[in-house]
Amino acid sequence: MRRIPIHNAKVSRVAPPVSSSVVYLFISRLGCTVTGVAIKPRGVPYHELAPEHMVITKLDGEIVEATFRPSSDLATHLEIYNNFPDAGGVPHTHSECATSWVQGQRPIPCLGTTHGDYFHGEIPGTNCLTPDEIAGDYEKNTGIVICRLLQNLDSKSVPAVLVAGHGPFCWGPTATAAAHKAVILESMARMAYYTVTLAGDVQPIASELHDKHFLRKHGHGAYHGQVKDK
Numbered sequence: 001m002r003r004i005p006i007h008n009a010k011v012s013r014v015a016p017p018v019s020s021s022v023v024y025l026f027i028s029r030l031g032c033t034v035t036g037v038a039i040k041p042r043g044v045p046y047h048e049l050a051p052e053h054m055v056i057t058k059l060d061g062e063i064v065e066a067t068f069r070p071s072s073d074l075a076t077h078l079e080i081y082n083n084f085p086d087a088g089g090v091p092h093t094h095s096e097c098a099t100s101w102v103q104g105q106r107p108i109p110c111l112g113t114t115h116g117d118y119f120h121g122e123i124p125g126t127n128c129l130t131p132d133e134i135a136g137d138y139e140k141n142t143g144i145v146i147c148r149l150l151q152n153l154d155s156k157s158v159p160a161v162l163v164a165g166h167g168p169f170c171w172g173p174t175a176t177a178a179a180h181k182a183v184i185l186e187s188m189a190r191m192a193y194y195t196v197t198l199a200g201d202v203q204p205i206a207s208e209l210h211d212k213h214f215l216r217k218h219g220h221g222a223y224h225g226q227v228k229d230k
């Protein structure tokens with residue numbers, strides 16, 4: 001789901017799935033007045049999904065434009081958007097390798113610079129929802145569990161969490177950036193799985209190496225990439 005301005009909302013492009021296990025969307029529009037969100041409709045297969053199928057809502061969940069009912073995960077996403085105004089897109093997948101770490105209830109450690117290039121720290125996991133949280137407003141409570149975990153973390157440096165017993169949620173400043181994070185997370189989770197399979201006693205890379213790779217690409221001191229003309 002992506003946060004978008006909702007007046008005259010038009011979802012201009014919905015990309016096809018990039019693989020059978022990682023599905024993501026590109027969403028964009030013109031104009032900008034009021035902020036809302038665009039989310040996938042409930043029960044429409046990804047291979048049939050078209051821009052006009054997307055459901056547009058305000059941040060309180062009020063429907064603005066819709067042909068179909070919104071995804072049942074709407075309340076989870078709204079909780080994240082309302083608590084983290086910088087989130088411009090929140091992909092949620094059940095991608096195989098990332099979800100395997102979720103099901104193992106283990107954070108994904110930083111075992112190499114591929115991880116360090118994108119995430120400044122391990123990918124953390126949430127607590128399990130309590131029976132009352134599951135029996136109550138389950139989708140909203142899933143969002144609350146995510147936001148509770150992020151209270152003590154830098155959500156820009158580690159833009160992903162593993163929701164216990166469920167799957168990963170990522171975010172980014174735009175829908176495209178957020179989708180990219182979901183793809184990278186899955187690739188990283190696969191490499192981490194292979195690594196711990198080959199060497200069960202492997203340790204995370206040194207904090208100096210982790211810092212170097214993350215900070216040269218992100219933040220004020222970033223120097224990676226092409227130098228722009230002044």
Ligand SMILES: [Zn+2]
Binds near residue numbers: 093166
């Ligand atoms: Zn899910």
